[in-house]
Amino acid sequence: MYIDVLTIFPEMVKLLSQWGILSRAIQGGHLNLRAINIRDFTTDKRRSTDDAPYGGGPGMVMKPEPVVKAIEYAKREREKGTAILMTPQGRRFTQEMAHLLSTHPHLILVCGRYEGIDERIRHFVDEEISIGDYVLTGGELPAFVLIDAVVRLIPGVLGNESSTREESFSTGLLEYPQYTRPQIFRDLPVPEILLSGHHKKIQEWRRQMAIQRTQERHPDLYKRYFHHHLDKEK
Ligand SMILES: C[S@@+](CC[C@H](N)C(=O)[O-])C[C@H]1O[C@@H](n2cnc3c(N)ncnc32)[C@H](O)[C@@H]1O
Incomplete structure (x- = not known):
């Protein structure tokens, strides 16, 4: 470009x-x-x-x-x-x-x-x-x-295209919370589910957190997401 x-x-x-x-x-x-x-x-x-x-x-x-x-x-x-x-x-x-x-x-x-x-x-x-x-x-x-x-959205620039697919706004929601090591930082633990190795449950947890976070922080975006999904179900 x-x-x-x-x-x-x-x-x-x-x-x-x-x-x-x-x-x-x-x-x-x-x-x-x-x-x-x-x-x-x-x-x-x-x-x-x-x-x-x-x-x-x-x-x-x-x-x-x-x-x-x-x-x-x-x-x-x-x-x-x-x-x-x-x-x-x-x-x-x-x-x-x-x-x-x-x-x-x-x-x-x-x-x-x-x-x-x-x-x-x-x-x-x-x-x-x-x-x-x-x-x-x-x-x-x-x-x-x-x-x-x-x-950063041009294919090949980030090297890992899935990172832009899942991030805030690209899914119609804000991104779910992310954690890295250490497992406990200043008495703040990483949520158990992320340590479970259960891929499907982790995905569902992330989706729920993204929805909850969007609802709390960006009600307009949440409304659009909600209506879009209602329309799709009709
Ligand atoms: C001081 S601003 C001029 C603002 C102008 N008097 C007005 O009220 O629309 C000078 C330049 O900064 C840029 N600029 C300032 N704020 C911007 C914004 N929020 N988004 C995009 N460009 C902006 C524009 O190129 C603009 O011509």
Whole structure:
């Protein structure tokens, strides 16, 4: 998969490629991650990417020309690029969207800065995504969140595909509790059932715990799961 991050801070993208699963994904040829500097598409001496808002008001606005030129450059380079604007006004990012995006051959992530972006930039992207209902200072961290969630779902990246099949949200539930050695930690024992070696009972226990946990911590998700299962039984 190709991912282009359009940003005025290309150095930030380097950080992503140096550690953990993402660096392994790059080394293993699963991910081609590139930073495209929006400033390279400016035409004035100061290489400015912002300007004052028409109509007045606080802060500066990201200019449309360099951003749109950068999107066009990224799209020209490879066919089938999907341009995504990172914005708190976009569709809320979910695990389901991460699964869907992990099948795209080329993502172009547009990172806003300043008080906002020129509205006309929206005409040149295919989608708008938010990582949650809060406002950050720039689109880079949201883009990194998206990249991290998407890349680990590309087949071959984690090395153990069943770990993404069973984890939170992928099953429609939160994940069941996990334990490792020691058997007793500060008077807290591992549940007996997990030591029983009884595979079927362990599976059932995990399913029950996942349901209980989802009901307690994420009632909306539980409701969806419950209705989905009721529908299936009909
Ligand atoms: C300070 S924010 C601008 C927010 C804008 N004034 C508004 O109210 O929608 C600057 C940039 O950070 C990014 N950003 C901030 N919060 C975000 C979020 N929750 N999800 C995705 N991108 C976000 C966007 O790229 C945005 O253009």
